[in-house]
Amino acid sequence: MSKTVSDINEKIKEGTVKVVRADEMTKIVQDLGPERAAQEVDVVTTGTFGAMCSSGVWMNFGHSEPPIKMTKVWLNDVEAYAGVAAVDAYLGATQPSKIQGIQYGGAHVIEDLLNGKPVVLRAVSYGTDCYPRKRIITQITLDDLNFALMSNPRNGYQRYNAAANSGEKILSTYMGKLLPRCGNVTFSGAGELSPLMNDPQYRTVGIGTRIFIGGAQGYIVGSGTQHNPQNRFATLMVQGDLKKMSPEFIRAATFTDYGCTLYVGIGVPIPVLNSEIAKNTGISDEEIFTDVLDYSIPSRNRPALKKASYAELKSGTIEINGRQVPTSPLSSFWMAKKIADLLRTLIEKGEFKLSSPVENLPLTATVKPLSLQSYPLPPSQPEPLSLPASSKLYRDRKRCIHCGLCLALCKKRVFSRDKNWKVHVESTACDRCGLCSDVCPVKAIFVPMNTAKNEKT
Ligand code: SF4
Ligand code: SF4
DSSP: OOOOHHHHHHHHHHTOOOEEEHHHHHHHHHHHHHHHHHHHOSEEEOOEEEEOSSOEEEEEOOOOSSOBOOSEEEETTEEEBOOSSTTEEEEETTOEETTTEEEEEHHHHHHHHHTTOOEEEEEEOOOOSSSOBOEEEEEEOGGGOSEEEEEEEEEOOSOOOEEEOOSSSOEEETTEEEOTTTTOEEEOSOGGGOTGGGSTTOSSOEETOEEEETTEEEEEEEEOTTOBGGGTBOOEEEEEEGGGOOTTTEEEEEETTTEEEEEEEEEOEEEOOSHHHHHHHTOOGGGOEEEEEETTSOSSSOOEEEEEEHHHHHHTEEEETTEEEEEEESSOHHHHHHHHHHHHHHHHTTOOOOOOOSEEOOSOOOOOOOOOOOOOOOOSSOOOOOOOTTOOOEEOTTTOOOOOHHHHHOTTOOEEEOTTOOEEEOGGGOOOOOHHHHHOTTOOEEOOGGGSHHHHO
16 A cells, blocks of 8 residues: 555645654554555654754845955854855854853854844955945844844754763763763663654655744755765755744753754655655654763774663663663653644644655765875966967867857957857967956956956056
8 A cells, every 4th residue: 555745745735634743653663563454544743853053044234335255254253154245154963152152152143043133244345346344233123134044954863862971070071971980871862753864765754845844844955964874864954934934943052161062853744655764754762772872981982881772771770790870861761752743733734835855855865084194285276377488369269158258358359259158269369468467357368468358557
């Protein structure tokens, strides 16, 4: 028996769709078996609410009078990346404040914006003819932004390792405080509620899958950075409109002596298209295992102290070296369930339609370490092209993109284009004014140094 996403959307429209939460589906599959479960259930909702450092927001501030090409941008003294168009910037969640350090960072600015608080925008520039302004300082709110897209390069890890510390001193890590001599274990992920754990072959999730993100409807835009499906460490790249989100599902956090991060609520609906998908959504915490790594070893190859199931981790203690060690989650199961419940309600009320991905997440990916080799430093300036003084001009054919900017500027009609807009050069008339070289955006034109416009003027 099989269904399509369209069949399920039709049931959503009719109000007859059957939706259950992922942890409820575990019991249904155990009781009825995958075949019957696939007949009974149309959609399984998943949820996770964890610290997702790889998050941030693209913003467009709008143009000031006079306009500015922002080259450095700060929001409440937290720097946003401005190496894009004039008034766009990307605020990363983990960027610390210049003044308050890690106690306040990009995540906190995002939460402040969501709470309707005003934020101080400060920007500087070198000034250009078209963007003469060199500094700006003003106050903005989320409403003032033309565009605020939460765009998270790596969210929703399929599963993640747990952490302990066999050393002699307390460690402050992104996995929280780790007490010496394996005094505690922390772990992240939502186990059987985790979105990708319920579709481990990514049959229903991929580019274009509509999801719940931060209280709004958003999308999976592809696999996340460090996507490592071979080891069930798959990740998601996601986006959603910050203006439609709620501070209930987006929360700034600081791990003392480590840094700031953003808790993001994500829920992915899994359409139960057949018995195999039903079987996968029936996964239980007893079947999901992860390594408990020893963070006292300062290496990316930390040794595993043991393997533990999510059932063990969620029980409150696990045994390490014959001793019961307390465990605590970094993510909130309370919130994860709330998200999966909310997503169920939205689907049942016909306010959330399922979408089929245009491309599923890849089942293989390359994840390799950064190799630390020594390289000679590249020259800071490219080698100048040496042309004989008799040369008029040289156009690098491979570099030229045939934009045509040089066409109208050359008074000597050295440049021409054919009917396909391919640009041709006939350099005999060139008087070496240098204007074309100046204007060429990809620097494909070289006029011999001693004959360029400086000499002429
Ligand atoms: S301006 Fe440069 S890139 Fe554009 S057509 Fe002329 S030579 Fe080519
Ligand atoms: S150097 Fe001046 S004259 Fe020569 S091709 Fe360029 S624009 Fe034309």
